[in-house]
Amino acid sequence: MAEPLIAPSILSADFARLGAEIAAVAQAGTARADWVHVDVMDAHFVPNLTLGLPVVQSLLKVADIPLDCHLMIEDPDRWAIGYAEAGAYNVTVHAEAAKDPVKLAKDLRAAGAKAGLSIKPGTPLEPWLDALKHYDTLLVMSVEPGFGGQSFIADVLEKVRTARRLVDTGQLKLVVEIDGGINADTIEQAAEAGVDCFVAGSAVYGADDPGQAVAALRAQAARHRAG
Numbered sequence: 134m135a136e137p138l139i140a141p142s143i144l145s146a147d148f149a150r151l152g153a154e155i156a157a158v159a160q161a162g163t164a165r166a167d168w169v170h171v172d173v174m175d176a177h178f179v180p181n182l183t184l185g186l187p188v189v190q191s192l193l194k195v196a197d198i199p200l201d202c203h204l205m206i207e208d209p210d211r212w213a214i215g216y217a218e219a220g221a222y223n224v225t226v227h228a229e230a231a232k233d234p235v236k237l238a239k240d241l242r243a244a245g246a247k248a249g250l251s252i253k254p255g256t257p258l259e260p261w262l263d264a265l266k267h268y269d270t271l272l273v274m275s276v277e278p279g280f281g282g283q284s285f286i287a288d289v290l291e292k293v294r295t296a297r298r299l300v301d302t303g304q305l306k307l308v309v310e311i312d313g314g315i316n317a318d319t320i321e322q323a324a325e326a327g328v329d330c331f332v333a334g335s336a337v338y339g340a341d342d343p344g345q346a347v348a349a350l351r352a353q354a355a356r357h358r359a360g
């Protein structure tokens with residue numbers, strides 16, 4: 134299995150210094166993150182408001198690292214394409230909000246982005262398995278979306294195990310990503326369940342040295358990966 138991917142979430146970064154906060158996890162070497170996770174929240178799909186396309190367009194001009202945009206918004210069928218056209222590496226929409234997830238994935242890929250589908254902790258995986266054949270990432274939420282710093286919900290690991298099995302047997306071809314409550318205490322169980330990509334907000338941006346936190350999380354995940 135490939136090396137685990139680490140994606141720091143800028144939800145826990147200083148919003149007045151976003152360019153510098155991204156650069157802090159984009160230095161060469163083991164402290165370099167694989168992707169930077171950008172949480173877009175609209176205060177409708179989730180009860181919080183963060184940033185939108187104009188900010189992402191500005192970040193794309195200065196970020197020397199792929200941006201993984203997680204859209205926690207209503208009507209992603211209308212808005213997601215803008216993030217792909219702007220140059221986001223991966224654009225993830227929520228299964229609970231998408232009206233036509235297959236068309237959406239095709240449109241995102243046609244615009245040059247990877248397509249991601251996310252499910253909340255209480256959303257089952259099975260109804261989305263056909264649609265997931267068109268996606269490059271599955272983002273399993275391990276907290277209720279909306280806020281950083283929440284406690285990890287271990288029950289979602291059953292969905293990770295199912296997705297891992299489907300990827301390993303060739304029935305799905307995607308990156309299994311987890312988001313919410315990932316830190317030194319929880320990353321091992323997520324790695325053992327078969328996660329490929331770990332989003333971590335407070336565990337990275339709450340650390341004295343965010344780059345060192347990235348390196349430590351990656352090493353810990355690598356020691357505990359399934360397979």
Ligand SMILES: O=C(CO)[C@@H](O)[C@H](O)COP(=O)(O)O
Pocket residue numbers: 142144145170172203276277278279280281282283312313314315332333334335336
């Ligand atoms: O999407 C979200 C929350 O909705 C996450 O990306 C959080 O930002 C992760 O933060 P931590 O739980 O790692 O502090």
